[in-house]
Amino acid sequence: DIQLTQSPSSLSASVGDRVTITCRASQIINKYLNWYQHKPGKAPRLLIYGASNLQGGVPSRFSGGGSGTEFSLTISSLQPEDSATYYCQQSYSPLSFGQGTRLEIK
Amino acid sequence: QLQLQESGPGLVKPSETLSLTCTVSGGSISSRSNYWGWIRQPPGRGLEWIGSIYYSGTTYYNPSLKSRVTISVDTSKNQFFLNLTSVTATDTAVYYCARLPSNWNYGGFDPWGLGTLVTVSS
Numbered sequence: 001d002i003q004l005t006q007s008p009s010s011l012s013a014s015v016g017d018r019v020t021i022t023c024r025a026s027q028i029i030n031k032y033l034n035w036y037q038h039k040p041g042k043a044p045r046l047l048i049y050g051a052s053n054l055q056g057g058v059p060s061r062f063s064g065g066g067s068g069t070e071f072s073l074t075i076s077s078l079q080p081e082d083s084a085t086y087y088c089q090q091s092y093s094p095l096s097f098g099q100g101t102r103l104e105i106k
Numbered sequence: 107q108l109q110l111q112e113s114g115p116g117l118v119k120p121s122e123t124l125s126l127t128c129t130v131s132g133g134s135i136s137s138r139s140n141y142w143g144w145i146r147q148p149p150g151r152g153l154e155w156i157g158s159i160y161y162s163g164t165t166y167y168n169p170s171l172k173s174r175v176t177i178s179v180d181t182s183k184n185q186f187f188l189n190l191t192s193v194t195a196t197d198t199a200v201y202y203c204a205r206l207p208s209n210w211n212y213g214g215f216d217p218w219g220l221g222t223l224v225t226v227s228s
Contacts, residue, residue, distance in 0.1 A: 001169065034214030036153075043202065043218035044153065050212045087153055091211050094168050095143075095155040 002027050002090050004098035012104040017078045021101045023071040023088035032091035035064055035073045038100075039084045047086075048073060080105050108133040110203050110219040118197075118226050124190040128203030128219060135184045136161040141206040143215060144177060144188045146199040154199075158206055159186055193226045200224075 003026040013019050023033065031051035038044040046055045048064035051071055061076045075082055083105045088098040114126035128142065135142065143158040157167040159177045167175050171190070179186040190197060200221040207213035 030211075032211050036214070038153075043220050044215070045218075046214045046216035049214045055214075055216065089153075089155075089214060091214070093166055095158075095166075095210075097153040097155065100152045 001094055002029060002092055002096055004088050004090055004096055006086075006088060006098035006101050008101060009099065010102040010104070012106050013078050014106045015078055015080060019075045019078055019082075019103065021073045021086055021088075021103075023066075023073070023098050025069045025071070025090055027092075028068050029090045029092055031067050033064075033066070033071045034089045034091065035062075036087045036089065037082075037084045038087060044087070078105065108205060108217055110205065110217060112201060112203050112219045112222040114201075114222060114224070116223060116225060118193055118224060119228050120194055120226055121192055124188070124193050124197060124224055124226070126188040126201055126203075126222065126224070128186050128188075130184045130186075130205075135179065135186065136181045139208050141208055141210060142179070142186045143204050143206050145202045145204060145215065145218075147202070147221075148196070148199040156188065156190075156201075158210075160208070195226050198224065198226045 005024045033051045035048040036044040052064045063074050065072050085100045085102045109131045111129050118124045141158045144156040157177045159165045174191045176189040202221045204215035204218040
């Protein structure tokens with residue numbers, strides 16, 4: 001089975017900062033990688049699919065990149081509402097998620 | 107607009123079976139464009155995929171849960187279901203249902219239900 005390792009596990013940044021979260025897969029997964037934002041008490045929200053495609057309605061400050069085994073989620077200018085936990089998820093079966101990255105706004 | 111809603115008991119006794127229903131509205135569960143999935147999140151932990159089903163009944167399960175999980179579908183009611191047998195306290199979690207595109211290599215879970223907390227306790 002494919003394992004996903006996210007780094008960092010948590011981070012704190014200021015409004016306006018550029019933030020990057022990485023996700024490493026234990027095997028090559030081409031571009032079969034998605035990113036989610038999850039806030040407490042709410043449903044997770046799909047941000048990026050296919051490694052770099054922005055889901056409809058998601059602000060353009062979010063972007064994804066990578067292929068193979070190394071992937072990234074970047075927030076170009078951090079906003080207060082971006083405080084959340086972010087998960088990567090790979091789309092080879094069996095599906096799996098990374099352990100999450102908790103993003104705090106200073 | 108497609109919406110999903112989980113329902114079922116919030117409390118299940120150890121060794122019993124956890125049963126949940128996901129009701130789909132705003133679209134047909136028989137759409138060939140979609141799979142349907144269950145995902146859970148134990149308290150303080152990350153997301154775990156449980157399994158997915160196609161309207162035809164084709165299923166895929168997480169190997170770590172496969173021996174205890176059954177996912178089924180009722181197209182006449184636009185619902186799909188989760189049964190998890192022999193539960194223990196480690197099965198306590200918020201359970202979500204979500205849609206997955208049929209070509210799931212190039213798509214993610216979207217939308218999701220709001221989730222339902224299931225506690226396993228005597």
